Amino acid sequence: MSNPEGPITEDGVVKTNEPVSSAVAGPRAPTHRHEPHEPPRQHLPEKLFEKRRAVFPQHVDGFYRRVKYAILVVTLAIYYVTPWLRWDRGPYAPDQAVLVDIANRRFYMFGIEIWPHEFYFVAGLLIMAAIGLFLVTSAVGRAWCGYSCPQTVWTDLFQHVDRWIDGDRNAQAKLAKAPWGPRKIAKRGVKWSIYLAISFLTGGAWILYFADAPTLFREFFAGEAAPVAYITVAILTMTTFTLGGFMREQVCIYMCPWPRIQSAMLDERSLIVTYKDWRGEPRGSVKKAEKEPAKFGDCIDCLQCVAVCPTGIDIREGPQVGCITCALCIDACDRVMAEVGRPRGLIDYITLEDSQAEAAGEERKLPWRNLLRLRPIIYFGTWCAIGLALLFALGERSRIDISVAADRNPPFMLMSDGSVRNAYTIRLRNMESRPRQMQIALDGLPGALMWTDDTRREDAARQLVRNVPTDAVQAVRVYVVAPAGTEGQEFAFTVTSLDEGRESDSSDTRFDAPEG
Amino acid sequence: MANEHRGGKRVDEATGTETVGHEWDGIEELDTPMPRWWLWTFYATMVWSLVFVVLYPAWPLINQATAGVLGWSSRGELAKEMAEAEELKAPLRQALARIPIERLPEDTEMMRAAVAGGRAAYLVNCVQCHGAGAAGYEGYPNLNDDSWLWGGDLKAIEYTLVNGIRQPGHDQTRTSMMPAFEGILSSEEIGAVADYVLSLSGKAQPSPAGAQLYANNCAICHGPTGTGLREFGAPNLADAIWLYSGTREDVISQIAQPRHGVMPAWGGRLDPVTIKMLAAYVHSLGGGEDFVEVAEDPAVDVDEQP
Numbered sequence: 128m129s130n131p132e133g134p135i136t137e138d139g140v141v142k143t144n145e146p147v148s149s150a151v152a153g154p155r156a157p158t159h160r161h162e163p164h165e166p167p168r169q170h171l172p173e174k175l176f177e178k179r180r181a182v183f184p185q186h187v188d189g190f191y192r193r194v195k196y197a198i199l200v201v202t203l204a205i206y207y208v209t210p211w212l213r214w215d216r217g218p219y220a221p222d223q224a225v226l227v228d229i230a231n232r233r234f235y236m237f238g239i240e241i242w243p244h245e246f247y248f249v250a251g252l253l254i255m256a257a258i259g260l261f262l263v264t265s266a267v268g269r270a271w272c273g274y275s276c277p278q279t280v281w282t283d284l285f286q287h288v289d290r291w292i293d294g295d296r297n298a299q300a301k302l303a304k305a306p307w308g309p310r311k312i313a314k315r316g317v318k319w320s321i322y323l324a325i326s327f328l329t330g331g332a333w334i335l336y337f338a339d340a341p342t343l344f345r346e347f348f349a350g351e352a353a354p355v356a357y358i359t360v361a362i363l364t365m366t367t368f369t370l371g372g373f374m375r376e377q378v379c380i381y382m383c384p385w386p387r388i389q390s391a392m393l394d395e396r397s398l399i400v401t402y403k404d405w406r407g408e409p410r411g412s413v414k415k416a417e418k419e420p421a422k423f424g425d426c427i428d429c430l431q432c433v434a435v436c437p438t439g440i441d442i443r444e445g446p447q448v449g450c451i452t453c454a455l456c457i458d459a460c461d462r463v464m465a466e467v468g469r470p471r472g473l474i475d476y477i478t479l480e481d482s483q484a485e486a487a488g489e490e491r492k493l494p495w496r497n498l499l500r501l502r503p504i505i506y507f508g509t510w511c512a513i514g515l516a517l518l519f520a521l522g523e524r525s526r527i528d529i530s531v532a533a534d535r536n537p538p539f540m541l542m543s544d545g546s547v548r549n550a551y552t553i554r555l556r557n558m559e560s561r562p563r564q565m566q567i568a569l570d571g572l573p574g575a576l577m578w579t580d581d582t583r584r585e586d587a588a589r590q591l592v593r594n595v596p597t598d599a600v601q602a603v604r605v606y607v608v609a610p611a612g613t614e615g616q617e618f619a620f621t622v623t624s625l626d627e628g629r630e631s632d633s634s635d636t637r638f639d640a641p642e643g
Numbered sequence: 644m645a646n647e648h649r650g651g652k653r654v655d656e657a658t659g660t661e662t663v664g665h666e667w668d669g670i671e672e673l674d675t676p677m678p679r680w681w682l683w684t685f686y687a688t689m690v691w692s693l694v695f696v697v698l699y700p701a702w703p704l705i706n707q708a709t710a711g712v713l714g715w716s717s718r719g720e721l722a723k724e725m726a727e728a729e730e731l732k733a734p735l736r737q738a739l740a741r742i743p744i745e746r747l748p749e750d751t752e753m754m755r756a757a758v759a760g761g762r763a764a765y766l767v768n769c770v771q772c773h774g775a776g777a778a779g780y781e782g783y784p785n786l787n788d789d790s791w792l793w794g795g796d797l798k799a800i801e802y803t804l805v806n807g808i809r810q811p812g813h814d815q816t817r818t819s820m821m822p823a824f825e826g827i828l829s830s831e832e833i834g835a836v837a838d839y840v841l842s843l844s845g846k847a848q849p850s851p852a853g854a855q856l857y858a859n860n861c862a863i864c865h866g867p868t869g870t871g872l873r874e875f876g877a878p879n880l881a882d883a884i885w886l887y888s889g890t891r892e893d894v895i896s897q898i899a900q901p902r903h904g905v906m907p908a909w910g911g912r913l914d915p916v917t918i919k920m921l922a923a924y925v926h927s928l929g930g931g932e933d934f935v936e937v938a939e940d941p942a943v944d945v946d947e948q949p
Binding site for chain 1: 676680775776777785789790882884
């Protein structure tokens with residue numbers, strides 16, 4: 128703001144009732160003039176909308192490009208290989224290592240099996256993923272955007288296809304401008320076919336996470352898979368083709384909420400790709416700089432950083448939402464600096480604060496020092512705490528479970544001999560991959576007996592045994608009858624597995640009786 | 644903060660973009676042009692809406708909306724789904740029609756399906772009197788307990804459902820007609836009988852006069868020990884369950900001017916399979932009796948219904 132002292136005017140009078148807008152655009156603010164970057168835009172209707180500027184990023188080699196290659200290969204390998212991994216869970220459960228079995232409401236991940244009632248594990252993982260993104264942002268800036276976001280990975284892949292078919296930056300631009308002729312049609316046909324093949328493989332791999340991969344693979348090509356499989360593949364093929372092949376940086380700039388959120392999370396101590404304007408400006412070619420070395424900075428205005436940018440921005444304009452911090456401009460600039468014999472790092476991974484410190488001639492702090500700030504540590508602590516809590520819950524969770532729902536209508540039933548009957552729906556949950564015998568017993572409620580739909584009242588007892596199938600929930604309707612005069616009271620049902628484990632669980636419920 | 648004014652609007656220095664002219668606590672909004680493809684998505688929604696208007700009911704007219712080329716309607720959709728559901732149920736209904744009801748419990752799967760179907764039919768046809776939980780009200784029998792006026796095995800329940808209770812003009816209907824004792828017995832005598840009836844379930848002190856009056860007037864239907872008689876639909880007076888309340892006042896009222904409940908004969912209203920399913924449901928509520936055991940007991944022989 129132009130008024131750092133607060134609402135006090137130059138003559139010392141405290142201004143209270145003046146609207147804030149006048150403080151911004153008031154008589155004092157516009158006293159100094161500046162030259163805007165471009166001439167004022169006219170109020171023309173077509174300016175309401177802006178055509179996408181085509182981006183033809185040039186190939187560049189360097190450290191960050193190699194890191195990106197490595198991450199591209201690793202992330203794509205994870206995506207395509209994971210559904211084919213096997214994991215032995217015994218004869219009663221699927222052997223796919225990672226499987227989201229929506230039909231049977233199970234989620235398998237290696238040794239972990241998640242039931243719908245344990246969805247808090249999934250919720251916990253999602254919260255960890257969110258906090259993990261915060262952590263990454265506060266520690267290393269927009270590294271997710273630059274390296275491992277699927278949109279980035281697939282866009283990178285498609286841009287390699289562009290270079291392979293159309294050639295590098297200049298050839299691509301030339302072909303884009305060229306009129307439609309046999310050569311252009313052929314090239315576009317080949318390129319879009321490759322786009323489509325990649326898109327199909329992307330959508331095709333996705334569905335393998337939701338069913339047994341080898342079976343689904345065979346069924347899919349035999350035309351026997353469920354319609355939803357074909358629909359999903361069609362939709363994902365279309366979205367990959369459009370978003371990866373054509374929308375590209377438009378997704379990052381206009382569709383994705385994450386860059387906007389990160390804009391609010393980044394500060395002057397966030398690791399970002401920074402152009403050291405104090406070193407580069409004013410820009411001038413090598414020839415000019417040789418004539419007047421004192422007048423020009425290190426930037427030779429070769430525009431290599433702009434040429435290689437996959438989102439088509441000019442990093443020298445400063446931090447901006449279009450920068451996904453892929454650092455390819457660092458690679459490009461470092462090569463140029465090496466060629467003209469100037470020190471590397473005109474564009475560098477550096478915080479704005481460190482950049483200022485460097486400008487002031489201070490020793491540059493080591494990058495890891497940025498990790499030892501309060502914010503990353505708090506995020507890391509929270510992330511670890513949730514992770515440990517989930518692991519603890521995972522280790523402690525029971526593989527047997529009883530839940531009881533008492534009939535509410537009617538709450539109790541007077542029998543002809545004066546005794547009182549209550550009915551309950553009991554659900555026994557066997558979370559192990561083998562059938563188990565379970566014994567239900569009454570805990571409390573003296574004199575009471577129970578029977579089920581399958582047994583008769585004459586056989587009523589204090590406990591009963593059920594065979595619960597593997598990995599399943601069994602609902603049992605239980606009638607509990609208590610002698611005449613029994614008052615309403617709390618009691619519990621317990622369940623015990625009749626095997627070497629003797630796992631048990633219990634559920635409190637209430638026995639209702641007529642008053643008086 | 645650098646500012647450039649044009650027509651009251653400021654140009655932002657960093658981006659060279661005009662602001663929209665609004666400002667909130669120093670925060671301003673840039674008038675960045677929208678991406679053009681965004682406009683195309685807007686046009687696409689327009690095309691979509693036109694296609695939708697042609698294909699589906701859309702324009703509201705005076706009596707109804709335009710029908711749409713596809714002829715789709717939510718009512719038609721429902722009818723289609725109902726027809727599909729009926730088709731799915733057809734094999735079960737055919738099997739249910741073939742099986743005699745006394746053999747239904749042997750087929751666990753079919754029994755379960757019948758109970759589920761019966762629950763649905765119960766909620767449409769029976770809740771009005773017997774209640775959603777089948778617990779009844781005063782004068783409307785509770786179907787959950789183990790007390791049955793006319794028998795509680797599957798066959799007896801089915802018979803009751805088909806023929807109803809005291810259904811006028813129906814010669815197969817279950818009928819019992821307890822006489823009104825007002826005028827036959829004096830009010831003191833009715834009081835004594837009431838005390839005796841209550842004493843059968845330990846709720847009052849009997850008197851010799853009451854016992855004598857009971858033996859002379861009531862035992863023929865309700866039995867010498869008050870256990871009732873299902874052939875006549877005579878209630879068990881010795882148990883804890885009272886259809887018309889068990890207070891002395893209500894018992895006296897029931898002796899003097901008995902109320903007689905009625906139930907419709909469902910035979911002509913519901914198809915035999917639905918009635919079978921209803922019987923299975925009522926039987927499943929916890930008080931259903933075993934057919935074989937009941938048949939062995941001559942006192943409650945339900946094989947020969949009146």
